[in-house]
Amino acid sequence: MRQLPEVDRDAIRLVQDPKFPRLLEQITATGGCSHPVHLSGSTTTVDGTTGEILHHYDTRNEPGERLLVRCRNRRATICPACSRLHAGDTYHLVRAGLLGGKNVPASVCHRPRLFVTLTAPSFGPVHRAGESCRPRRDGGTCEHGRPLSCSVVHAPDAPIVGQPLCPDCYDYTAHVLWHAHASKLWDRFVIDVRRRLASSVGLVQSRFARHARLSFARVAEYQKRAAVHVHAVIRLDGPTGPGEEPPAWGTAELLTDAVRASARRVRVGTPHSSAVGELTLRWGAQIDARPLRTDGDGPDDDAVAAYVAKYVTKGASDTGAGTDYPLSTWGDIESASVSEHVRTLMRTGWRLGGLPEYAPLRLRAWVHTLGYRGHILTKSRAYSTTYAALRAERAHHQGHTDLPDAINKRHWRYVGSGHTPGAALIAAGIADDLVESRWLALAMVQEGEWCR
Template sequence: MRQLPETDRDAIRLAQDPKFSRWLEQVTATGGCAHPVHLAGSSTTVDATTGEIIHHYDTRDEPGERLLVRCRNRRASVCPACSRLHAGDTYHLVRAGLLGGKNIPSTVRHRPRLFVTLTAPSFGPVHRAGELCRPRRDGGTCEHGRSLGCGTLHAPDAPAVGQPLCADCYDYTGHVLWHAHASKLWDRFVIDVRRRVASSVGLVQSRFARHARLSFARVAEYQKRAAVHVHVVVRLDGPNGYQDEPPAWGTANLLIDAVRASAQRVRVRTPYSPAVGELQLRWGAQLDTRTLHADGDGPDDDAVAAYVAKYVTKGASETGAGTDRSLTTWADIESAPVREHVRALMRACWRLGGLREYAPLNLRAWVHTLGYRGHILTKSRAYSTTYAALRAERAHHQGHVDVPDAVTERQWRYVGSGHTPGAALIAAGIAEDLAECRRHSADARQQGGGVHDAAART
């Protein structure tokens, strides 16, 4: 008799459990999370005045005496269900700062707003897509005997795109150190933009905060060449952020001039190393600044929010620029399923991490991200709402409401994470069903909106 695979046997075992329906409710409540956290414990809510118990919950009544909660991982490669939720939250967070909503006034859409892309500098020529790669009339070779040009028309998904023409000429050291200092470069860029806006209207920088505030949300994205570039939504507000209108002198053109000047001027010096020397790091020459207009002339606000949300869920592995797991040994680097260009960056990161002068950078802990140590998404405090506020709003919508004048005592402990093979199969099915329902709902809303618009036009 043919034996069932382990996954099928495990799924059947779960389905035959007397508490299967309750377990299924828990998995559905997590949205089909691929790696749920298992908690054991209890919570008791009592009336603060009378001491009466309003609600009591204990996991001893649950399947396996545990409660499953979302892992909340943003990476689609790790948990598709939680990444979709995170992308939705990011979309609303960015959109609220563009159009208002979520307790943000709708007047923000009429303020000076930009969508800016800052890139990494060149560390050596790489193959490009979309046009003749690197045609050279004079031909020629580098000192390693490799061609300095390439006349091929590469498809966007061609394996050569993003790879250096000569790996021996490529500045892997500069690439890794630029990643390691990218967050510091960003901080200095923001400070310099404020300084330039202030000086252009006759203010000293120390008094800029009394008149205006620079609010932003930025997301980091890996390019094909495995270098990070940054997409930023920038808004000029009054002193209290979204609560205040900007001063009369605050214009989009003023902001564009400051952004362009700061992108060209800002520098960060690396610590001196006998092996490397001292490098001056800067933004790349490619800079894109687009004004976001309230009348719709230019990039669409919803499209910008969706663009940012899309990249928040992408890990380094999905862009071919690293892995989503930490690499702790040289052997891990050699066996990682990455392109040779990326592996060379990992090796450089490991070697530089062993130098005493770069010890504060902790590079070996960031080999899997090629030395980049920043968050994928960051925002200024006064840009818009927060992830915590969005989660609280969702919990309220789902009926999880705090009882007034009540005190809740919670006792929880971590007891595990993840799924068994059969449970993972069932959870994946639930996640896909929920995603399909959301797609159908979105299509229905779009069709309904189209009918409404057509009726309005007639």
């Protein structure tokens, strides 16, 4: 008799368990999370005035004596269900800063607002897609004997796109160190934009905050060449933030000029090393700053929010620019499923991480992201709402809120994570059903609007 696969045997075992309906409820409550966290413990809600126990919950009555909660991993390669939730939160976070909502006034849509893209500089010529790659009339070769031209029209998904024409000419050291300092370069850029805005209207730089505030949300994305570039929404407010109009001199044109000038000017120096020297790092020559207007002349606000939300769920492995998990040894680098270009960047980061001058950069800890140490999405405090506020709002909508004048005594501990093979199959099915339900609901809404 043919034996059933392990996943089928496990699924049958779960379904036959008397507590399966409750397990199904838990998996559904996590949205079909691929790697839920298992918690054991209890919560007791007590009236703060009388001491009466209002509610008591204990996992001893749950399947396996544990409660499943979302892993909240933003990467689609790790957990599609949680990444979709994170993308939705990001969309609302960015959109609120563009159009209002979530305690942000709708008047922000009339403020000076830009959609900015800043790129990494060139570390050496790489193969390009969409046009004749690198045509050169004189051809020629580099000092290593490799051709300096390529007349092939590469498809966007061709493996060679983003790879160096000559790996020996490519500046891998500068690439890794640029990644390690990219967040600092962004901080310098924001400071310089404020300074330029102040000086352009005759203000003392230290008094800029009394007249206006610069708010932003930015997301980092890996290009095909495995270099990070930045997409950002930048908005000019009054000194107290989104609730106050900017001064009369605060225009989109003035903000655009300041952004472009600062992106060309700011520099960050690396620590001096006897092996490398001292490098001066800057943004790349490709700078894009597009005004966002309410009259439709420019990028659409909803499209910008969706664009940022799409990239926040991508990990390094999605673009082939690293891995979504840390690499702790040289052997991990050699066995990683990456291109030779990315592997060389990892090797370079590992070697540089062994130099005492670069110890504060923790390059070996971040070798899986090619030295990039920043968060994928960051925002200024006054730009819009927060992820925590969005989660609290969702919990309130679902009825998971604390009672007024109540004291909650919580005792929880971590006891594991993930699914058994059968539970993983069930979770994937629930996640797919939820996605289909959302698409159907969206289609019905759109059809209703069309009928009106």
